[in-house]
Amino acid sequence: MWSTLLLALREIRRNVLRSFLTMLGIVIGVAAVITMVTLGKGATQAIADQVSSLGSNLLIVRPGQRLGPGATSAAPPFKMADVVAIQEQVSLVRSIAPTVARGMTIVAGARNWSTTVTGSTNAWLSTGSWQLAAGREFSDAEERGGQAVCIIGETVRRELFGGQDPLGLSIRVKGFSCEVIGLLVSKGQSAFGSDQDDTLVMPLKTAQRRITGSQDISALRISVQDEAAIDQAKRQITLLLRERRNITDNEDDNFSVLDTRQITETLSSTTKVMTTLLGAVAAVSLLVGGIGIMNIMLVSVTERTREIGIRLAIGALEREVLLQFLIEAVVLSSLGGIIGIGLATAASIGLAAVMQLPYLFDPAINVLSFLFSAAIGVIFGYFPARRAAQLDPIDALRHE
């Protein structure tokens, strides 16, 4: 067995170029499969990371049912009393941030910028996993009194103030001036492609009084005590809100409770489908590589007919000749597999860097690809090897 292996290696070394070309199909196939799967995993991970940067235990409650992109059924907004009720009656809730939001143009000095202005409480920061890069949160007095202060995101700072330190400066929002008291740590693009840093937050009361002009609350961001209890919290909140909104048993909810896990799942399922599809295409190239090996092995058997004749005449058994050629094919294909794994590792690291995805080494897919390439050697090497083993020694010796 060992000597047969050495024999096969010698045979491969004897014809380096041809051996390499034979392996190329497997190399490319394995490299493609592993790269696709690795990048797919990276993409899924990236989405999960970004969604969880919203807060993995976050629930978003909105009035109305989502009917599709941008469309919601008409439903009454929430009031502060709803917020208080949830806070008091659902023990699983850690913090709750009532929010109102408007897209509007804000001005500082000679510059203006269109952004989303949100009115909320300090809980908005914790529920959204925001950190302050500079400055401070709202004080109790500012929240209660609805004072004109705001915390801004990195994009707003850049667009309005350039290189300047924004703290203590003021921004004009819909006819009133608002002092910048805090700057958020940059989060970058969200998984949905929007710029999370393009934001301005002010106390809820300030926004209600000076922008929306009502006591309405358009959404609730709720962070739950424990990620594991998120489903239970969802049920309790749903029940409470149904009761408070006087929804009878046979009516549908006129509000929706969304958790970030659902968003993650929807997005990753898309990536998974893509990964599977691309992986399948790559697997086809592995198959083609296998056929390449069979082709070369058949040529090799014909070319080495006389050698096979000598071996048989000397007393090699059928299965010994079979084994020799089979091992040659397997060594070729698994060598291709190993080179493919190396190539895939390089390509995955490179592409992950270019595409700004995390590089996640997946041992399972590497081992699986290697075993698969070896299996291809067995499957596609068997037919040529059997042909070699079944040659008639007399004819084979006569072969020129």
Added chain:
Amino acid sequence: MNADQTPLIEFSQVTKFYGRGTAGFQALRGVDLSIAAGDFVAIMGPSGSGKSTAMNILGCLDIPSSGSYLFQGVPVEQLDRNQRALLRRTYLGFVFQGFNLLARTTAQENVELPLLYRGEKRGARHQAAQAALKSVGLEGFAHHTPAELSGGQQQRVAIARAIVTRPQVLLADEPTGNLDSQTSNEIMQLLTELNHELGITVVMVTHEPDMAEYARRVIHFRDGRVERLQHNGGRD
């Protein structure tokens, strides 16, 4: 000498028919012959006389269409492919006209090849190959490939490969066919030595009467039959 009554090789009414029906070809038409252990036999005959066919059957590479071939009393025609391969690797050594060495493979490795199939250990293979190369006068050529050796040297490597397993019979098919006369005589002397000193039975096909002179007996084939037997008193 071996006083055993059973000859090493015994053909009785061996025929060989190739092909089918009228398109077929009757290569052997009832051959009787027997070769005792330790003999040195040359087989001669014009082309188409059946001597190569007889040689293939002798070497257990082929089986008779009818009749019987007893090798050491074993009916070869009843053995399957693998059993015949085992018989070849244990008792027979082959030398061919075209040398048939593995290209790009050293003399040492060529000679070790039959031992590899017999499952000999690395050390034992190495020693046996060295000894075999020495006995054919090729000490110091162990690491030459066939391309680096002359025809006579290649044939010596082939002979070393044939005898490395200490076979009962050495079957040589036109061993001097590709060699000049001086080298041919050297090879024949080597075969004679092996026959005398190691007691290996030698059966050789040739069409050169000079070479057949080295044998103790000559079997002449014609038209698929044994035409006559000739005893050489000569060169012993």
